[in-house]
Amino acid sequence: xxxxxxxxxxxSVQEAETVTLSCTYDTSENNYYLFWYKQPxxxxxxxxxxxxxxxxxxxxxxxxxxxxxxxxxxxxxxISDSQLGDTAMYFCAFMKHGNNNDMxxxxxxxxxxxx
Amino acid sequence: xxxxxxxxxxxxxEKGKYxxxxxxxxxxxxxxxxxxxSLGQGPEFLIYFQGTGAADDSGLPNDRFFAVRPxxxxxxxxxxxxxxxxxxxxxxxxxxxxxxEQxxxxxxxxxxx
Numbered sequence: 001x002x003x004x005x006x007x008x009x010x011x012s013v014q015e016a017e018t019v020t021l022s023c024t025y026d027t028s029e030n031n032y033y034l035f036w037y038k039q040p041x042x043x044x045x046x047x048x049x050x051x052x053x054x055x056x057x058x059x060x061x062x063x064x065x066x067x068x069x070x071x072x073x074x075x076x077x078x079i080s081d082s083q084l085g086d087t088a089m090y091f092c093a094f095m096k097h098g099n100n101n102d103m104x105x106x107x108x109x110x111x112x113x114x115x
Numbered sequence: 116x117x118x119x120x121x122x123x124x125x126x127x128x129e130k131g132k133y134x135x136x137x138x139x140x141x142x143x144x145x146x147x148x149x150x151x152x153s154l155g156q157g158p159e160f161l162i163y164f165q166g167t168g169a170a171d172d173s174g175l176p177n178d179r180f181f182a183v184r185p186x187x188x189x190x191x192x193x194x195x196x197x198x199x200x201x202x203x204x205x206x207x208x209x210x211x212x213x214x215x216e217q218x219x220x221x222x223x224x225x226x227x228x
Binding site for chain 2 (some may be wrong): 004005037042043095097102107
């Protein structure tokens with residue numbers, strides 16, 4: 001079974017600064033996807049960034065980038081130039097490649113961006 | 116087009132009652148997923164539909180939980196004889212194809228008193 005671990009229940013960062021959220025996972029699969037989702041108080045899960053395991057290049061989406069270390073099974077999220085609107089719960093998720101497409105989520109990190 | 120919608124937004128019910136939670140996926144999305152999110156936790160997979168059939172229901176916790184998607188679009192999650200431990204946010208997601216990006220609805224917060 002796949003497990004996803006987020007070891008930081010809460011993080012805070014000053015506006016305009018950079019913050020890194022950690023995620024590790026455990027799997028015996030070779031082909032899979034990793035995701036970071038943002039969940040603001042509205043409860044809507046919003047995809048922040050996605051990484052395919054077969055790609056060595058780290059995914060980047062504007063101010064969001066990941067550090068994907070496949071051998072270490074580590075998938076951290078870096079948020080640059082933090083904005084107040086980035087305040088939310090952040091979930092790391094794992095999904096096997098293939099027909100079984102349920103996602104496994106970590107317990108989340110609550111990020112607060114301070115003015 | 117519109118995103119995934121879920122109704123009701125909030126549901127309060129008494130222990131032992133039956134509830135139905137509805138999910139309207141994005142039009143044209145063939146895959147539909149249900150998750151349960153308990154307080155302070157990440158979403159937990161319940162069931163996945165490809166078209167009208169349940170392709171994977173391994174996450175349903177017991178036989179009090181059942182879900183249908185009779186026409187391959189709207190899905191209903193049904194919970195019989197609700198228990199206080201069923202209190203959670205129930206999230207629905209859809210994707211255009213199996214393995215595609217999942218788009219989530221805002222969830223239904225179920226409270227069993």
